[in-house]
Amino acid sequence: xxxxxxxxxxxxxxxxxxxxxxxxxxxxxxxxxxxxxxxxxxxxxxxxxxxxxxxxxxxxxxxxxxxxxxxxxxxxxxxxxxxxxxxxxxxxxxxxxxxxxxxxxxxxxxxxxxxxxxxxxxxxxxxxxxxxxxxxxxxxxxxxxxxxxxxxxxxxxxxxxxxxxxxxxxxxxxxxxxxxxxxxxxxxxxxxxxxxxxxxxxxxxxxxxxxxxxxxxxxxxxxxxxxxxxxxxxxxxxxxxxxxxxxxxxxxxxxxxxxxxxxxxxxxxxxxxxxxxxxxxxxxxxxxxxxxxxxxxxxxxxxxxxxxxxxxxxxxxxxxxxxxxxxxxxxxxxxxxxxxxxxxxxxxxxxxxxxxxxxxxxxxxxxxxxxxxxxxxxxxxxxxxxxxxxxxxxxxxxxxxxxxxxxxxxxxxxxxxxxxxxxxxxxxxxxxxxxxxxxxxxxxxxxxxxxxxxxxxxxxxxxxxxxxxxxxxxxxxxxxxxxxxxxxxxxxxxxxxxxxxxxxxxxxxxxxxxxxxxxxxxxxxxxxxxxxxxxxxxxxxxxxxxxxxxxxxxxxxxxxxxxxxxxxxxxxxxxxxxxxxxxxxxxxxxxxxxxxxxxxxxxxxxxxxxxxxxxxxxxxxxxxxxxxxxxxxxxxxxxxxxxxxxxxxxxxxxxxxxxxxxxxxxxxxxxxxxxxxxxxxxxxxxxxxxxxxxxxxxxxxxxxxxxxxxxxxxxxxxxxxxxxxxxxxxxxxxxxxxxxxxxxxxxxxxxxxxxxxxxxxxxxxxxxxxxxxxxxxxxxxxxxxxxxxxxxxxxxxxxxxxxxxxxxxxxxxxxxxxxxxxxxxxxxxxxxxxxxxxxxxxxxxxxxxxxxxxxxxxxxxxxxxxxxxxxxxx
Numbered sequence: 001x002x003x004x005x006x007x008x009x010x011x012x013x014x015x016x017x018x019x020x021x022x023x024x025x026x027x028x029x030x031x032x033x034x035x036x037x038x039x040x041x042x043x044x045x046x047x048x049x050x051x052x053x054x055x056x057x058x059x060x061x062x063x064x065x066x067x068x069x070x071x072x073x074x075x076x077x078x079x080x081x082x083x084x085x086x087x088x089x090x091x092x093x094x095x096x097x098x099x100x101x102x103x104x105x106x107x108x109x110x111x112x113x114x115x116x117x118x119x120x121x122x123x124x125x126x127x128x129x130x131x132x133x134x135x136x137x138x139x140x141x142x143x144x145x146x147x148x149x150x151x152x153x154x155x156x157x158x159x160x161x162x163x164x165x166x167x168x169x170x171x172x173x174x175x176x177x178x179x180x181x182x183x184x185x186x187x188x189x190x191x192x193x194x195x196x197x198x199x200x201x202x203x204x205x206x207x208x209x210x211x212x213x214x215x216x217x218x219x220x221x222x223x224x225x226x227x228x229x230x231x232x233x234x235x236x237x238x239x240x241x242x243x244x245x246x247x248x249x250x251x252x253x254x255x256x257x258x259x260x261x262x263x264x265x266x267x268x269x270x271x272x273x274x275x276x277x278x279x280x281x282x283x284x285x286x287x288x289x290x291x292x293x294x295x296x297x298x299x300x301x302x303x304x305x306x307x308x309x310x311x312x313x314x315x316x317x318x319x320x321x322x323x324x325x326x327x328x329x330x331x332x333x334x335x336x337x338x339x340x341x342x343x344x345x346x347x348x349x350x351x352x353x354x355x356x357x358x359x360x361x362x363x364x365x366x367x368x369x370x371x372x373x374x375x376x377x378x379x380x381x382x383x384x385x386x387x388x389x390x391x392x393x394x395x396x397x398x399x400x401x402x403x404x405x406x407x408x409x410x411x412x413x414x415x416x417x418x419x420x421x422x423x424x425x426x427x428x429x430x431x432x433x434x435x436x437x438x439x440x441x442x443x444x445x446x447x448x449x450x451x452x453x454x455x456x457x458x459x460x461x462x463x464x465x466x467x468x469x470x471x472x473x474x475x476x477x478x479x480x481x482x483x484x485x486x487x488x489x490x491x492x493x494x495x496x497x498x499x500x501x502x503x504x505x506x507x508x509x510x511x512x513x514x515x516x517x518x519x520x521x522x523x524x525x526x527x528x529x530x531x532x533x534x535x536x537x538x539x540x541x542x543x544x545x546x547x548x549x550x551x552x553x554x555x556x557x558x559x560x561x562x563x564x565x566x567x568x569x570x571x572x573x574x575x576x577x578x579x580x581x582x583x584x585x586x587x588x589x590x591x592x593x594x595x596x597x598x599x600x601x602x603x604x605x606x607x608x609x610x611x612x613x614x615x616x617x618x619x620x621x622x623x624x625x626x627x628x629x630x631x632x633x634x635x636x637x638x639x640x641x642x643x644x645x646x647x648x649x650x651x652x653x654x655x656x657x658x659x660x661x662x663x664x665x666x667x668x669x670x671x672x673x674x675x676x677x678x679x680x681x682x683x684x685x686x687x688x689x690x691x692x693x694x695x696x697x698x699x700x701x702x703x704x705x706x707x708x709x710x711x712x713x714x715x716x717x718x719x720x721x722x723x724x725x726x727x728x729x730x731x732x733x734x735x736x737x738x739x740x741x742x743x744x745x746x747x748x749x750x751x752x753x754x755x756x757x758x759x760x761x762x763x764x765x766x767x768x769x770x771x772x773x774x775x776x777x778x779x780x781x782x783x784x785x786x787x788x789x790x791x792x793x794x795x796x797x798x799x800x801x802x803x804x805x806x807x808x809x810x811x812x813x814x815x816x817x818x819x820x821x822x823x824x825x826x827x828x829x830x831x832x833x834x835x836x837x838x839x840x841x842x843x844x845x846x847x848x849x850x851x852x853x854x855x856x857x858x859x860x861x862x863x864x865x866x867x868x869x870x871x872x873x874x
Contacts, residue, residue: 004046005064007071011041018043020235022094025335032314034307035331038075039089039239040068042207044096047233050211057208065207069238076240081199085122086115088132088241091206093213095234098336099222104143104213106206107276108136108241112197116180120173128246130176131168135276137183137195140202144209147190155182167285169245169274203238210236218431224788224795225438225461227837239333242326245276249328252277255290255304257312257319260340260459261396261450261499263347263518267291267305269321270449277322277333280449286468287449300330311335316357317366318348341399341459342371346518360525361869367522369836369862374400374462375519376550376855378510380497388495388504391484392471396501397455400464402442403495403507406488408479410436423494425481427474429454437463444496444503446472446481464498515550515858523551523858526865531873532842533849534860535611537829539563541602547854551861554611555603556762556851557702557829560678561619563599564592570624575639577621578649582673589677596678600685609695613762613827613851615741616678618704620663622653659767659776664705665740668715675715679722687732699736702762706740709753716757739825742813743767751813755820762851763810765830765838769797772806798831801838811845818846827851836863843867
């Protein structure tokens, strides 16, 4: 018979897959002899079984929960629902990786109309008993019954207003009794039945609610963003309650063994006296810094500091810990590896190596490559910052410079972000705001501390965040606020710095980031351990230089058509397109030749002799011509053509499915003179730069959209003939390579034939994904959300390489290519080149390099090192 429920002391602290992160860590702390309130864990397998059984908890699991509850009652000497010594428990979710704010907690379970009286007598503290009961009703209604939380909050706020108090803790026992009655009336009205009085019923409903919440919208969005598989499920932890709201000698807090924003090696966190755990994280009252506890209660502070050090050394990583003080006694409620900013992640990793706690390889493995994104984003320009007007200063919760137009809701942030930079300004954020936070430059909240939801989620996303800005005074409708005497409405501009906590009026100029300090150290280590090269996709010298500074080892994709769209080129491009004879076309191309040559020289120089792969013209020609009559009229006049003739030429370019139409190599087959001009520009630029700078550049010419070896050979022969002629005409010696993009499934399936003529393959995974799936990236957005909701897809195949389908084609083409040409170079140049899981796939598939946008180069370097540490190449 399978065991689904374990006491903390029976659980295996290493098995996060079965017990979830929280359950495993509670077991580990119990086994280390730390003061942990006892309880039991219902495993992730029980969650999976719940869904298999049609969202029901079966009799076997029910019986095991009852048995462990009885053991817990025996251990504590308390009993659920007992009238002399009642047991109260908390019910918390715990997936195998921490998902902050996604899954919901219930405290004080076991209270009912009778037990609350017993608790009041036992503790001689009716205020505490009724405060705990009203919290329980509020959490149970929201988490288990999915009633509107705000209705309960409104009742609480109204009573506080009537009594003239600011904080919950200032309400009397009588006030709270009245609130409990109002809460129960509201529950009855919303639910159509009384608040459940049987603690066993409360417990089973709570467990089901945790399992259910694994599938709520917030959890699904978070999982998609962080690549967490749906089938993992969540565990449930049932733990005997300890109370931080028993009076001024009790309290609760959250702390980190090092600063999660900077990585500094100091105990960092916050606590509240006379409060319960959720109060600190929810950010209702602004808490006190942990250092104050050293003055308030030196004994408890020292005990906590010792435990923090011990846990950090045991787990060999920075810890995020929750604790409660009950009448002066310390209890540990959880520990986990703490979420941290990218800057802190690098500092902590380097410091732990220097302290001898971990190795360089372990340091590389503990950093999430995607987090580096935050460090590659702009910071405020020093001069602009000096002129900035500081309108407030609050808590620097997640670093980075943010400026943009104000949005007050996640929905508006999503709408506005389509066309402009947005910052989300909220009283406090909740897990429902996650999509709005993801599209914003930064998040600014009026309430909450460094450990509030906004702070934790923003740090995980690499989004700038300033929290607890209490100087912000929101209007009743929360559609405007006043700050420093000025009223701000949606669309007004502000800036703030998540590294300093300063808020500024208007927009402040930003500047690009630099790699230095710990970042540079980690990058050096990454380069030492990786086998895969990292190149960049760059279409101009500025991007190429940027990528080179970020450590790119060459250009894997230079898209020549991007140069054609510039104002000084487009007339010549259009002249070429509407030409009716080869002579006319060559005349137009002659105007483009010097421009293309200069473009390539700039990129070669920026790359300082590293390889540059130049892709010849790819998009269909209709993209370069105007489509409305007024623009056609103007162009006809400019070109000395009749309106009718130009309109007819443009109409001839129309295609029903341009993505699969007359583009790429097909253009070179029909108009070989285009490929000849581009070849001449590439070769002349390389000869000139080699001469000028003393480099020995080997140009790499890439023919796009091959589907058959015969068409590739036809274009290859034209390019090779022109290249040889140009080298000879310049009296130079130069070697060059000609390869192709593999972006049509047929090319992948016949890669052995293509490789006889192609010296390298570059997988264009954007088009290969479109062609394999049969839907385009631009149209997929219309239905992909439905696919996520219905669990058909777990992630966007354009953001994360589909390893089962598209990946199979890549592996097949790589293997066939190597059979035909053992020294063939293999690269990937879609946006997938900067996605860590796709980089790992490319490493395992034996590719030579990945190529990605400049800002993703450091991410790919780190991901490539992690891949080689996990799966070393022979």
